[in-house]
Amino acid sequence: MPLYLVATPIGNLSDISERAKAVLSSAHVLAAEDTRSARRLLSALNIPLEGRDLLAYGDHNEKGMAPHLAEKLKKGLDVAVLSEGGTPLVSDPGYRLVQEAIAAGVAVVPVPGPCAAVAALSASGLPVHAFLFRGFLPKKPGARRRILEALKDREETLIFYESPQRIGKVLPELAEIFGADRPACIARELTKIHETFHRGTLGALAQTFTLANAPKGECTVLIQGASSREDDDEPDELES
Ligand code: SAM
DSSP states (O other): OOEEEEOBOSSOGGGOOHHHHHHHHHOSEEEESOHHHHHHHHHHTTOOOTTOEEEEOSTTTHHHHHHHHHHHHHTTOOEEEEOSSBOTTSSSSOHHHHHHHHHTTOOEEEEOOOOHHHHHHHHHOSOOSSEEEEEEOOSSHHHHHHHHHHHTTOOSEEEEEEOHHHHHHHHHHHHHHHOTTOEEEEEESTTSTTOEEEEEEHHHHHHHSOSSSOOOSOEEEEEOOSSOOGGGGSOOOOOO
């Protein structure tokens, strides 16, 4: 009767884990943000549904579906949540269901695996010892600016998800608020054939990626923290 949170590939099918395959093969109920892409994934992995439920579970119906799935868990069924790619709940649906499961005394079991934020961070070249993941920025300029202003003095490496169409719009704001010389990285098409890390200052990246020259494919944006330096991890030198 556990609730499994199954991480799935963000581009490269080989990133699926053995454990994820086992859970997706055995869970009584699968709950997916996008049932069509879930079917494609199951078929690519040769995992038959064999009469098991594959239910749509996303922002649009989470309020009704979370209690419905919690009832199934309470009846002793295993439920596995998967998102279109990556780790459920990380800028993806699932939070409400996890709350329901905890309240019902049901075990919540992560099946870890791909996550764009962590993959991007590890190869960005930016400090990794402390980071702040902020997901998608608000679409409304006022709300976005308020959040960015609140983040500009944070020392952690900042991680955002952003659609490629909006990168050209957001980069000049980032350069203005955080400073054009702030080191940053755009991790594009992670784990796919055209995986690229665009490393540079926010000013340089804003000049490269404009509204007319949007990056292609999925992007994760990382920005070095305010006074973060590579040697922050080094022990302090002894004063003589
Ligand atoms: N839950 C997912 C995870 O664990 O990474 C994130 C889902 S969120 C709806 C999708 C966003 O993640 C994209 O808009 C993009 O910012 C980022 N993303 C997903 N796949 C990516 C990839 N292959 N390369 C770069 N960024 C990616």
